Amino acid sequence: MKEKKTKVKSSLDDLDLTVSNQGKEQYILRLYITGSTIRSALALTNLKKICKEYLEGRYELEVIDLYQHPSLAKGEQIIAAPTLIKKLPLPFRRIIGDMSDKEKVLLGLDLKEVKEKIDFQ
Amino acid sequence: MKKTELKTFNNDLPKTPTGIQGFDEITAGGLPKGRPTLICGGAGCGKTLFGIEFLVRGATQFNEPGVFMSFEETNEELTINVASLGFDLNDLVKNKKIALDHVHIERSEIEETGEYDLEALFIRLGYAIDSLGAKRVVLDTIESLFAGLPNQLILRAELRRLFRWLKDKGVTAIITGERGDETLTRQGLEEYVSDCVIMLDHRVTEQTSTRRLRVVKYRGSTHGTNEYPFLIDETGFSVLPVTSLGLEHIVSNERISSGIKALDEMLEGKGYYRGSTVLVSGTAGIGKTSIAAHFAEAACKRGERVLYFCFEESPNQLMRNMLSIGIKLEPWVRKGLLRFQAIRPTLYGLEMHLAVTHKFVNEFKPDIVILDPINTFVTGDKEFEVKTLLMRIVDFLKVNQITALFTSLTSSECRMESSDVGISSLIDTWLLLRDIELNGERNRGMYVLKSRGMANSNQIREFVLTNHGVELRDVYIGASGVLTGSARIAQEALENSKVFKRKHEIESKKREIARKRGDMESKIATMRADFASEESEAIKILEIEQEMIKRLEQDKMEMAKSRKAKTGNIATKNV
Numbered sequence: 001m002k003e004k005k006t007k008v009k010s011s012l013d014d015l016d017l018t019v020s021n022q023g024k025e026q027y028i029l030r031l032y033i034t035g036s037t038i039r040s041a042l043a044l045t046n047l048k049k050i051c052k053e054y055l056e057g058r059y060e061l062e063v064i065d066l067y068q069h070p071s072l073a074k075g076e077q078i079i080a081a082p083t084l085i086k087k088l089p090l091p092f093r094r095i096i097g098d099m100s101d102k103e104k105v106l107l108g109l110d111l112k113e114v115k116e117k118i119d120f121q
Numbered sequence: 122m123k124k125t126e127l128k129t130f131n132n133d134l135p136k137t138p139t140g141i142q143g144f145d146e147i148t149a150g151g152l153p154k155g156r157p158t159l160i161c162g163g164a165g166c167g168k169t170l171f172g173i174e175f176l177v178r179g180a181t182q183f184n185e186p187g188v189f190m191s192f193e194e195t196n197e198e199l200t201i202n203v204a205s206l207g208f209d210l211n212d213l214v215k216n217k218k219i220a221l222d223h224v225h226i227e228r229s230e231i232e233e234t235g236e237y238d239l240e241a242l243f244i245r246l247g248y249a250i251d252s253l254g255a256k257r258v259v260l261d262t263i264e265s266l267f268a269g270l271p272n273q274l275i276l277r278a279e280l281r282r283l284f285r286w287l288k289d290k291g292v293t294a295i296i297t298g299e300r301g302d303e304t305l306t307r308q309g310l311e312e313y314v315s316d317c318v319i320m321l322d323h324r325v326t327e328q329t330s331t332r333r334l335r336v337v338k339y340r341g342s343t344h345g346t347n348e349y350p351f352l353i354d355e356t357g358f359s360v361l362p363v364t365s366l367g368l369e370h371i372v373s374n375e376r377i378s379s380g381i382k383a384l385d386e387m388l389e390g391k392g393y394y395r396g397s398t399v400l401v402s403g404t405a406g407i408g409k410t411s412i413a414a415h416f417a418e419a420a421c422k423r424g425e426r427v428l429y430f431c432f433e434e435s436p437n438q439l440m441r442n443m444l445s446i447g448i449k450l451e452p453w454v455r456k457g458l459l460r461f462q463a464i465r466p467t468l469y470g471l472e473m474h475l476a477v478t479h480k481f482v483n484e485f486k487p488d489i490v491i492l493d494p495i496n497t498f499v500t501g502d503k504e505f506e507v508k509t510l511l512m513r514i515v516d517f518l519k520v521n522q523i524t525a526l527f528t529s530l531t532s533s534e535c536r537m538e539s540s541d542v543g544i545s546s547l548i549d550t551w552l553l554l555r556d557i558e559l560n561g562e563r564n565r566g567m568y569v570l571k572s573r574g575m576a577n578s579n580q581i582r583e584f585v586l587t588n589h590g591v592e593l594r595d596v597y598i599g600a601s602g603v604l605t606g607s608a609r610i611a612q613e614a615l616e617n618s619k620v621f622k623r624k625h626e627i628e629s630k631k632r633e634i635a636r637k638r639g640d641m642e643s644k645i646a647t648m649r650a651d652f653a654s655e656e657s658e659a660i661k662i663l664e665i666e667q668e669m670i671k672r673l674e675q676d677k678m679e680m681a682k683s684r685k686a687k688t689g690n691i692a693t694k695n696v
Contacts, residue, residue, distance in 0.1 A: 081238055081244075098237065
């Protein structure tokens with residue numbers, strides 16, 4: 001990857017908003033990739049597309065190249081690449097793969113049934 | 122990337138010593154260097170421990186740091202678990218000798234959304250290896266990945282790549298795997314790790330469990346193919362490579378006393394050979410233990426170390442009992458020359474006994490080992506196993522130049538030689554104790570059934586337990602065979618009286634001769650006296666006669682004078 005960490009979008013630091021029940025939670029996402037492989041690029045592209053569609057203006061995505069930061073793999077318990085970690089909102093999730101299965105990505109991000117979903121926070 | 126193998130490729134497969142007791146012997150040096158080894162086995166058979174010990178020994182003994190990647194236990198659990206075996210992981214981690222990495226996979230957290238690989242795991246492992254300069258890696262139990270990641274196709278491909286990658290990294294790796302139903306591991310890991318496969322097993326037979334290890338496969342190397350018992354105790358893992366030993370031990374010409382003088386005399390007056398195996402067999406209550414105790418005491422007096430395994434009596438009871446025949450063992454125990462190990466034979470399986478024997482012998486370094494008695498091992502129909510067990514013990518002790526004394530109980534029904542758990546061929550000196558029933562008495566007899574390499578006595582001796590130990594008495598052969606007990610005492614008395622009588626006769630004869638000599642001498646004296654008196658008488662008479670002759674002549678002279686005759690004529694006539 002050209003960029004080590006890419007803050008794609010930074011939104012409001014409003015805690016009230018993140019805990020609100022309106023399906024407007026603040027998403028904190030981390031994508032761990034292993035160098036500039038096709039798979040890494042594909043995952044990033046797919047993810048960006050989904051984020052733009054569903055989480056516009058309320059997500060924070062950090063892309064981390066494990067080759068540059070190998071020690072992070074242990075701390076974050078990462079084994080597969082690419083791995084997307086949804087730190088917030090809870091529950092904590094790992095979404096692995098190149099994100100080509102959009103349905104599953106949405107499921108992993110709890111965006112699929114976002115209307116009916118009761119937030120546990 | 123290191124290609125360490127290439128250098129010595131033509132000679133031999135380079136190996137990494139594990140430092141695990143006995144294991145390096147059966148594999149002729151350890152695990153294949155720079156290659157992964159699969160350790161498989163059921164639950165609780167010691168896979169993790171094997172891995173941990175491999176790393177700890179590597180770090181502490183061979184200066185090879187290691188990485189432990191655990192897929193099951195957390196670092197804290199692992200540290201606590203192995204602390205009971207004397208391994209201080211915290212310390213090793215702090216000193217950068219060992220890195221622990223717990224890989225936690227929670228199925229519920231994971232969503233698969235397409236193609237992926239395990240490159241992150243590689244990076245993670247690679248980072249750990251590089252940060253320590255690790256030479257050893259343990260992956261315990263990598264199969265857990267199959268539970269966490271649903272896509273088996275990817276997983277299998279990635280595992281194959283992982284093992285290849287480990288090889289390229291040049292690290293010696295251990296991969297553990299749970300045993301499957303029909304395969305060595307549940308996920309068929311043996312397919313990927315094919316250089317060396319070791320199987321651990323934990324079996325229960327007749328209510329006793331034994332751990333065993335087997336080298337299923339070892340490419341490019343010779344290895345022992347048997348199942349070897351192993352032991353996990355407070356010092357870790359130990360494998361017993363006993364059957365791999367040949368019959369090439371050094372033999373000693375030194376002789377050591379049995380502790381019983383008369384018995385030594387039966388054995389050329391010198392006793393047993395050092396490093397030989399002595400069997401004392403006999404029926405119940407015949408004094409086998411006493412002979413063993415004598416031997417132990419004699420050895421301690423020489424300053425040698427004795428390890429006494431008693432399988433039926435407690436050490437205290439044994440010492441008390443031996444005190445009754447005047448053998449004091451307790452001081453030697455206090456001095457540390459004698460050590461008792463009282464274990465019920467049923468406590469462990471046979472293999473475990475072997476393991477325990479090994480351990481104690483290696484620890485105590487005795488000159489003499491006593492096993493009393495050996496046939497309590499035979500429970501059920503395990504005779505073959507018992508024989509192999511004893512053979513291994515005998516071999517092991519011989520190699521270490523340790524003199525062994527076994528006692529063996531023979532039941533009174535089956536006769537002597539056959540009943541001794543079939544180990545007669547292993548024995549160098551065999552003392553047979555037997556009861557001799559005669560005249561309503563039961564007495565003890567002993568003879569040397571065999572004794573390799575010495576001209577042993579062929580006599581049956583009577584064997585008596587006195588308050589100052591075992592004594593061997595000469596045996597009297599009477600009309601009805603060997604005389605023992607009171608028959609012997611009677612015979613002894615008879616012989617004693619005969620001797621006395623004879624002595625008496627000799628004495629009186631001597632006296633008679635003396636008397637006769639006296640008689641003769643006094644007779645000679647009187648005869649001398651008689652003769653002397655007669656002689657003096659005769660002399661006197663002679664003198665008188667001469668006197669008379671003189672006087673007659675004088676008278677004649679005077680007469681002639683008076684007659685004025687010629688004196689000269691008369692004188693010549695008288696002469």
